[in-house]
Amino acid sequence: MAALATSVVSFTAGAQDEDRLQKIREKGEISVAVYRDFPPYSxxxxxxxxxxxxxxxxxxxAQQLGVRLILNPVTAGEDSNDDLRTNIWRGPLINGSASDVMLHLGMDPEYVKRNDKADLFNAYQxxxxxxxxxxxxxEKLDSPLNLSGHKVAVENDSISDYYLSGGFNGRLASAAVRKATVEDAVDAYFNNEVDAVMAPRGQLEGALFKRKQSAAELDISEFVGLFRSSWDVGMAIKAGNPQLRAALEKALATLQQSGQIDTIYQRYGVNRAEPKAAVK
Structure with a gap:
């Protein structure tokens, strides 16, 4: 009986230690979570x-790993903690399961360090x-205060919305014209309903590209205020899977060295900026 108990304990420990990459290889597929309704990204x-x-x-x-892709479009939660819990290390409470990888996570250095349930790495933008x-x-936009007195379209509940609402002691709060999406904000701009649009650069460029409009007057100032206005974007896996992490690091490095990553961005009209963090 004791021998049986020992065998069961040993087997269980081995199963827990199995790297997720092994399961991906066995199944021949990798599940990747992307945000739903998030042009030009997904x-x-x-x-x-x-x-x-x-x-x-x-x-x-998936092609670099030699497996089939299972794409999981997911709805954004209240914050990154919700997204990682639901899509990476625990899974949804009702129906479905956690994905192997999630893309387009903000890579705040302090958040990455203190997150012990998910491994955030491989910054690619x-x-x-x-x-x-x-x-x-x-006439010119060398300070966000130049937006005072103007109508500025922002996506509702976005970082741009928070920036205008809370920055500079609320001096820009009255400038915000809230729209459901960045694309709606850009539509309002071209319909001359607003004087400007504030949004993440990639989303702005993507919306302009879909409209076949030039991004020549896209100002890319890193405004300062209450909120961080620049950040790296990377991916996440469940913590404790070093082999999967290494495989994804190698895959991304290959895609970057070949120029394929930049080609993908150009396909959707986005000029990819190199992340500040190393590709790890």
Whole structure:
């Protein structure tokens, strides 16, 4: 009986120690979570088929690993903690299971350090809050305070919304014109309903590209205030899977060295900025 108990304990410990990469190889597939309704990174295109920068990156990573991609479009939670809990280390409470990888996570250095349940790494883009504006109305934009007295479209409950609402002791709060999406904000801009749009640069460039508009007047100042206006974007896996991490690091490095990552971004009209963090 004691021998049986010892065998069971040993088997269980071995199962817990199995790296997720082994399971991915055995199944021949990798599940990757991307954000739902998040152009130009992941959104439903023609026929409802998901497309975008992150979708193409997910496909490229799967090809590098030699497995089939299972794409999981997910709805964003209240914050990154919710997203990682639901999609990476625990899974949803009702239906479904955790994904092997999740893309487009903000890589705040302190958050990465203190997160012990998910491994955030492989930064592949630097995102920056940016502004597109009518230069005949706003002559120059060397300070966000130049937006005072103007109508600035922002996506509701986004970092740009929080920035205008809380920055500079609320002096820009009245400038905010809230829209459901960045694309709606850009539509308002071209309909001359607003003087400017504030949003993450990649989303702005993607929206302009879909409209076949030039991004020549896209100001990419790293505004300072209450909120961080630039951050690295990377991926996440469940903590304790060093082999999977190493495989994904190698895959991303190969895609970057070949130029495939930049080609993917260009496909959607986005100029990829190199992350500040090392690709790890």
């Amino acid at each position: 959104y439903a295109g023609e026929g409802g088929r998901y497309t975008g920068v992150d979708v193409d990156i997910a496909n490229a990573l 630097r995102e920056t809050v940016a502004v597109i504006y009518h230069s005949d109305v706003i």
